[in-house]
Amino acid sequence: MATKVAMIGWEYPPFTVGGLGIHCAMLTRELVKGGVEVDFYKPRINGSPTDTHVNFHELILQSSVDPVTYDLKNFWGAVEEYNQKLVKAFDPSGVSLIHCHDWIGALAAIALSKIHSIPLVVTVHSTEFDRSAFFNPQEWIANIERSMVHAAKRVIVVSGWTKTLVCEKYARCDGVHVVHNGFNPLGVHKTDYERKGRIIFLGRLTSQKGPRYLVEAARVALKVIEFEVVFAGSGDSEAEIRRISQDLGIQQSVKLLGRVSDKEMKKWIVESDAYVLPAVSEPFGMTVLEAMSAGLPTIISKTTGVGEALTQVLKFDFWDTLELADLMLAIELREPLRKTLGIEGKEETKKFSWEKCAQNTLEVYKRALSDG
Amino acid sequence: MVEHVLLCFEVHQPKRLARTRVFDKSVSFWSEEDRRILDRVSKRCYTQANKLLYETQELKAGLSISGVLLEQLMEQARWDVIEGFRKLFSTGRFEPIAETYYHSLASLVDTSELFEQVGMQRELIKRLFDTTPTCFTNTELIFSRSVAKKVRELGFKATFAEGCAALLGNKSPNEVYTVDGVKVFTRNNSLSDDIGFRFSDRSWSEYPLSAEKWARWIAKSQGSLLTVYIDYETFGEHHDASSGIFEFLARVGKELNANGVELLTPSEAACLESKDSLLAESFTSWADVEKDLSAWLGNSIQKHAFQEIYSLEEAVKNQADPEILRTWRVLTESDHLYYCSTKKAASGEVHLYFNPYKSPYIAYINLVNAVSIIARELGF
Numbered sequence: 001m002a003t004k005v006a007m008i009g010w011e012y013p014p015f016t017v018g019g020l021g022i023h024c025a026m027l028t029r030e031l032v033k034g035g036v037e038v039d040f041y042k043p044r045i046n047g048s049p050t051d052t053h054v055n056f057h058e059l060i061l062q063s064s065v066d067p068v069t070y071d072l073k074n075f076w077g078a079v080e081e082y083n084q085k086l087v088k089a090f091d092p093s094g095v096s097l098i099h100c101h102d103w104i105g106a107l108a109a110i111a112l113s114k115i116h117s118i119p120l121v122v123t124v125h126s127t128e129f130d131r132s133a134f135f136n137p138q139e140w141i142a143n144i145e146r147s148m149v150h151a152a153k154r155v156i157v158v159s160g161w162t163k164t165l166v167c168e169k170y171a172r173c174d175g176v177h178v179v180h181n182g183f184n185p186l187g188v189h190k191t192d193y194e195r196k197g198r199i200i201f202l203g204r205l206t207s208q209k210g211p212r213y214l215v216e217a218a219r220v221a222l223k224v225i226e227f228e229v230v231f232a233g234s235g236d237s238e239a240e241i242r243r244i245s246q247d248l249g250i251q252q253s254v255k256l257l258g259r260v261s262d263k264e265m266k267k268w269i270v271e272s273d274a275y276v277l278p279a280v281s282e283p284f285g286m287t288v289l290e291a292m293s294a295g296l297p298t299i300i301s302k303t304t305g306v307g308e309a310l311t312q313v314l315k316f317d318f319w320d321t322l323e324l325a326d327l328m329l330a331i332e333l334r335e336p337l338r339k340t341l342g343i344e345g346k347e348e349t350k351k352f353s354w355e356k357c358a359q360n361t362l363e364v365y366k367r368a369l370s371d372g
Numbered sequence: 373m374v375e376h377v378l379l380c381f382e383v384h385q386p387k388r389l390a391r392t393r394v395f396d397k398s399v400s401f402w403s404e405e406d407r408r409i410l411d412r413v414s415k416r417c418y419t420q421a422n423k424l425l426y427e428t429q430e431l432k433a434g435l436s437i438s439g440v441l442l443e444q445l446m447e448q449a450r451w452d453v454i455e456g457f458r459k460l461f462s463t464g465r466f467e468p469i470a471e472t473y474y475h476s477l478a479s480l481v482d483t484s485e486l487f488e489q490v491g492m493q494r495e496l497i498k499r500l501f502d503t504t505p506t507c508f509t510n511t512e513l514i515f516s517r518s519v520a521k522k523v524r525e526l527g528f529k530a531t532f533a534e535g536c537a538a539l540l541g542n543k544s545p546n547e548v549y550t551v552d553g554v555k556v557f558t559r560n561n562s563l564s565d566d567i568g569f570r571f572s573d574r575s576w577s578e579y580p581l582s583a584e585k586w587a588r589w590i591a592k593s594q595g596s597l598l599t600v601y602i603d604y605e606t607f608g609e610h611h612d613a614s615s616g617i618f619e620f621l622a623r624v625g626k627e628l629n630a631n632g633v634e635l636l637t638p639s640e641a642a643c644l645e646s647k648d649s650l651l652a653e654s655f656t657s658w659a660d661v662e663k664d665l666s667a668w669l670g671n672s673i674q675k676h677a678f679q680e681i682y683s684l685e686e687a688v689k690n691q692a693d694p695e696i697l698r699t700w701r702v703l704t705e706s707d708h709l710y711y712c713s714t715k716k717a718a719s720g721e722v723h724l725y726f727n728p729y730k731s732p733y734i735a736y737i738n739l740v741n742a743v744s745i746i747a748r749e750l751g752f
Contacts, residue, residue: 224395312714314733326393330737333394333744336676341733344714 003365004037006095006118007054008086008105015046018204019286020101020125023181023357028054030358036365039095041105043082045072059085083108092116097365101125103141106148113151121368122148123156123179126283127165133207133280146170153368156361158284159305165281177364180309182354183289188266189346190295193339197227199328200272200296202265202287205235205256210278210301210318212237212244217278219248220325225332227253232268234259269294273338274331278318279304288313293349297341299327309351312344374546374593376634378557378641379431380532381604382509383418384438384475385410386707388728389738392745399699399742405728410444414453417608422456424607424618425466430625432465434638435604436509439473439493440705442500454500461501467637468497470505470528476704477668479510479519480655481682485704490526507531507638511706513559513601513658514665515539520551520652529642530555532601536663539656546595547647555646557599557638559658563590568602572615583620587627597636597644601658659710660719667723668709673736678709680743687750700746703739711735 007028011021028038029051038054043061047070064077072078086108099121100109106122113120127145128137149155149172156179157163167173199218205211211231218229231241231254238256245254260268269275275291275298282304289306292298292313300307301318314330316323330337390402425431437457445453460466472478473492478485490508498504508528510519515533523531535545535558543549545558566586570576578585590598603610611617628635636644659667669675681703688700711727712735713720729735 220395311731314731322393323391326395326737326741329394330733330741334673334676334737334740336672337733337736340671340673340714 003096003369004039004094005031005097005099005365006039006041006090006092006112008098008100008109009040009042010082010102010104011045012040012042012049013051014049019181019284022184022286023123023125024101025049025051026182026184026354027358027361030354031362034358034362036362037094039091041086041090043078044070045078046070057089057091059089061085079104087111087115090116092118097121097368099123099365100148100152103128103144103148106144110147110151119153119368119371120151121154121156121364122152123158124149124162124166124283125158127162127169129165129169130162130281130283131206131208133210135207142169149176153371154364156364160308161281161303161305162283177360179357179360179364180306180352181284181286182352182357183286183293183349185293185349186262186266186269186290188270188294190270190342193335193342195332195335195338196271196273197332198272199227199229199274199276199331200268201229201231201233201276202269202291203233203277205231205233205237205241207237208280209235209237209282210280211241213278213318213321213324214276215241215244215248215250215254217321217324217328218253219250220322221328221332222250222253224329227273227328227332228255229253230255230257230268230272232257232260232265266294269296272296274299274328276324276328277301277304278316278324280318282306289349289352292345295342295346297331297338298345299324299331310345310348312341312348314341373591374595374598374633376597376636376641376644377590377628378434378597378599378636378638380434380436380469380509380599380601380638381606382436382601383441383604384436385413385441385444386475386705387440387444387702389708389742391729391734392738392741394741394744396741396745398749399703399745401702402728406444407448410448410450413605413609414445414450416613417605418450418453419456420613420618421604421607421621422453422460424622426456426459426463428622428625430629430635431621432625432635432637434467434469434507435460436469436471437497438471438475439489439496440475440702442496458501461503465637467507467639468501468503468505469638470494470497470508470526472511474701474705475511475707476701477511477514477678477706477709478704479514479522480665481685483682483685485682485685486522487526489701489704507642509601512667514655515556515652515657516655517552517652520554520556524552524554528554530557530638532557532559532599533652534656534658534663535559535561535599536656538654538663539650539652543648543650544595546593546598548597548641548644550646550649551652555642556650556652557597557641559599559601560593561658563593563598564600564602567600567617567620568606568610571606571617571620572611580616581620583623583627586620587624587631587633590628591631591633596647597641599641660715660722662719666715667713667719668706671712671714673714673732674709674712677712677736677739677743680740684743684746684750687752688746691750696746696749699742703742703746708735708739712739
């Protein structure tokens with residue numbers, strides 16, 4: 001398909017916070033392989049990408065970013081400045097489609113689509129309702145997301161779970177396509193399933209990811225057998241987790257590592273019995289696939305998007321701490337379960353790839369272009 | 373041309389475990405689910421099929437009914453279904469076949485459990501239907517030389533096995549064989565699966581299957597006895613009534629007769645001469661495409677749960693607490709292990725169809741947790 005897509009993003013490797021930047025890098029790589037030309041718009045924050053397969057249009061922000069180091073000083077200011085500059089800097093020549101990722105550049109994307117009469121496709125990687133765990137979602141961000149999904153010819157969501165949210169919360173129920181992410185295997189593999197006495201949580205410690213439910217479940221399970229719960233990641237729930245662990249009297253069994261390097265994370269994965277993600281609402285959950293691909297047994301909440309495509313995992317309702325406690329005990333008590341789940345889970349991740357993700361994205365492009 | 377046909381039905385519903393947590397005080401069963409399924413199957417299959425068989429004079433068959441199904445029918449006061457079976461057996465055209473009370477894998481361990489479970493089923497059949505089976509079906513047609521030896525010790529005239537290559541080599545399934553002095557009827561899996569699996573499959577080149585066509589295939593086969601063994605739930609449950617499965621059953625006896633093929637009861641078939649003997653060195657069964665034990669003991673969680681269950685047998689029996697013994701025996705149902713299969717593709721789909729938890733891992737966790745709870749009750 002000889003198409004030129006103007007992609008509107010925010011972060012890009014190596015300067016990334018979440019899965020969005022990785023998604024953009026891997027998706028564009030595969031799209032370019034498929035003959036699509038990509039103009040990629042982003043602000044310069046921290047540093048510049050080194051990739052060369054796309055045409056980067058890096059916008060220099062003035063008031064909200066440090067002029068020398070490009071460190072982010074003011075997130076909200078940066079968002080506003082980015083949108084303003086995007087509208088001015090946009091080069092529409094030859095562009096047949098605008099593809100916007102999430103809400104940050106969405107106001108500019110909506111305006112540009114109108115001004116230049118170029119169809120808009122948006123990908124919803126997460127909604128404000130996910131990020132706030134349904135507790136006090138910020139109205140103005142939700143409004144941007146609502147406008148964005150209605151301005152788009154076609155909407156891509158990362159899971160059926162997100163599709164449901166987009167329909168229920170933003171009243172956009174047609175032209176919404178589920179495209180599962182790919183993932184990059186970590187390159188480490190569990191080689192034995194001897195009991196390590198350790199359950200691990202990977203990712204940001206925010207209420208969205210439900211870390212407190214893991215602590216509450218651990219209190220029940222620790223009455224049966226000793227093990228430790230390790231939180232690898234940082235976030236605004238850290239203090240709360242520390243306090244709850246103390247209140248429940250299990251602080252000796254709960255370890256908070258803060259943010260860990262990739263190398264450390266790999267070490268923890270190999271040295272754990274299971275990965276638990278008790279997310280209240282996780283649109284996809286790339287870390288689930290990463291952990292599984294290393295052969296680590298995985299326990300996830302039913303409100304974790306990627307779970308809809310997985311059978312070789314244990315699933316529970318995030319609030320059901322007795323259930324989670326029993327699943328963790330099963331992992332700690334039964335070696336054959338660790339082994340079978342680990343091996344079968346690893347096999348199951350093979351059906352996810354960025355190539356497949358790009359193919360499905362291209363299908364959505366085709367539909368958006370033929371919508372008229 | 374085939375001279376005789378032996379038609380047999382397996383009639384079984386398990387007691388399913390509730391979501392059982394390791395810290396629960398006692399083992400609990402999922403009685404609402406059991407009741408829901410028993411009601412549905414009674415309505416869609418048992419009552420209808422019993423009536424149809426009774427009224428269709430040309431039909432003869434054997435029915436292996438598990439004790440745990442009869443027990444559930446009594447507990448839930450489905451006396452209409454039990455009465456239906458009793459009427460069938462009173463005609464003499466239908467006979468009960470012995471099996472383990474719990475549809476278990478007790479034949480795979482060298483303890484007295486197999487003998488006790490077969491005795492329990494035999495007693496219940498005698499009490500409810502005033503008749504005693506002469507032939508024995510091991511769970512899901514699991515068979516080997518070691519099983520044959522136990523069947524002989526149990527005093528049965530004949531038993532059943534899957535007519536697969538692992539057992540027969542190049543020999544025809546449509547004959548009577550002997551293994552270690554016991555007569556063996558080998559199931560014709562192709563003609564059985566035509567009804568059991570393919571009957572309502574619209575993508576099958578032979579769809580729709582009429583009784584006339586199927587009877588012609590039977591008549592065209594060679595041998596002295598062609599054995600067809602399928603789940604009784606084939607009628608109305610696995611294949612909906614709208615598929616025409618009951619009309620098929622109503623006509624098939626007539627069509628076989630028209631082709632000069634005679635239907636036999638199991639005890640009549642047991643009077644036929646054996647044509648040859650078989651070695652039966654490895655285990656075979658009618659399950660999955662593998663036709664071996666892998667449906668129940670194919671992966672490490674299944675093997676582990678199996679060992680855990682039978683490792684308690686001696687202690688459970690020494691304790692002599694009837695309630696604990698009864699609970700432990702329900703855990704020996706092969707169904708629990710069947711749900712723990714992690715097979716993929718076509719076999720995997722069948723396992724998942726029956727799995728009430730839709731996850732092999734939850735099935736395993738419930739099962740081994742239940743074993744742990746019993747072990748705790750025994751003071752371990």
